Structures are given as C-alpha cells and as structure tokens.
Amino acid sequence: MTANTLQEAFDLTKRFTSKPSNEELLKLYSLYKQATEGDNNEERPGGFDFVAAAKYNSWLALKGKSKEDAASAYIELVNSLSTKYM
Template sequence: MKPTTLDEAMALTQKFTTRPSNEELLKLYGLYKQATEGDNEGERPGGFDFKAAAKYMAWLNYKGKSKEEATQAYLELVNELSAKYM
C-alpha cells in the first residue's frame, strides 16, 4: 500500500520489520519536521548532545523546501524504504 498522507506514511514506518539505517532515519526525521513545521529556526544544540545535533542538521538540510514538497519527498522515501524493510 502506497501512503498518500503523512499519517499513513508514519503508520507504515511502524510496520518495518528491520530498522532503517541511521542515515535513512535522519532523512525521515528531517523531511517530516520540514513537512509539519517548515524551516528549522531553532538554535543548534551544543555540547555533547550528538543525537540532537544530528537531528537538527537533518532538518536543516531541507531548509527552504515548502511543506508540500517536503511531504511529497517524505511519502516517496517511506514508499522506497517500505520495499526494503517490509
């Protein structure tokens, strides 16, 4: 089943039988945040919070992409990953 909404796509990721790579997970995170909240305007996490910094940078990669474009890219990525991990 090909997802057509963010909610459907998120539900589909929960059915993956294998965990995607960290790189793939960060792409999913960045696209989802861009699709739901728009450009990342927050401050970069400091110190040794590497996970938060990686997520911040993943979201920042999509700065300037419209919510509609980010949604479409997210749906395409989930569809691609579902073929690989289900």
Template sequence: MNLNTIEEAVALTQKFTSRPTNEELLKLYGLYKQATEGDNEGERPGGFDFKAAAKFNAWLTQKGKSKEVATQEYIQLVAALAVKHL
C-alpha cells in the same frame, strides 16, 4: 505503494520489520519536520548531544523546501524504504 498522506506514511514506518539505517532515519526525520513545521528556526544543540545535533542538521538540510514538497518527498522515501524494511 499508494500513500496519500503523511499520516499514512508515518503509520507504515511503524510496521517496518527491520530498522532503517541511521542515514535513512535522519532523512526521514528532516523531511518530516520540514513537512510538519517548516524551516528549522531553533537553536543548534550544544555540548556533546550528538544525536540532537544530527537531527538538527538533518532538518536544516531541508531548509527552504515548502511543506508540500517535503511531504511528497517524505511519502516517496517511506514507500521506497518499505520495499527493504517490510
């Protein structure tokens, strides 16, 4: 699969015919946020918002990665997931 941009990769995820696992989705989220916004500098969600906390943590695991590296890893992950979910 030849994906050149993050936009192409995002468009491909919208064509998946099956849903990736929660772990895969969180990794996609973390890499996407790192690629588009850089390091997570936000406040950790509080209370019982487990979904927001999981997303926050997924992004935090990518901290320190350059936007370029995160973009390439995101594109590679989408290409790998496409084999299972298209």
C-alpha cells in the same frame, strides 16, 4: 502497501519489521519535520549530544523547501523504504 498521505506514510513506518539505517532515519526525520513544521528555527543543540546535532543539521539542510515538497519527498521515501523493511 503504499502511502498516499503524510499520516499514512508516518503510520507505515511504525510497521517496518527492521530498522532503517541511521542515514535513512535522519532523512525521514528531517523531511517529516520540514513537512509538519517548516524551516528549522530551533536553537542549535550544544555539548556532546551528537544525535541531536545530526537531527538539527539534517533538518536545517532542508531550509526553504516547502511543506508540500517535503511531504511528497517523505511519502516517496517511506514507500521506497517499505519495500526494504517490511
């Protein structure tokens, strides 16, 4: 099964039978956030919350990428991962 829209791709990730790697999860997260919210304008997480910091930095790295380009990249990534995790 392949996804053609952002929502279909998001729904497809819920049907993965095993968990993608942390690197793949970060890429999924950042592309989804960029596609749905645009550039990261949130406050940088502090302290020792390394997961939040990794998510923040991953999303920040996509600054300037259009929502449409991020959505296309997200859909492409989900379709690629679906062959591996379904």
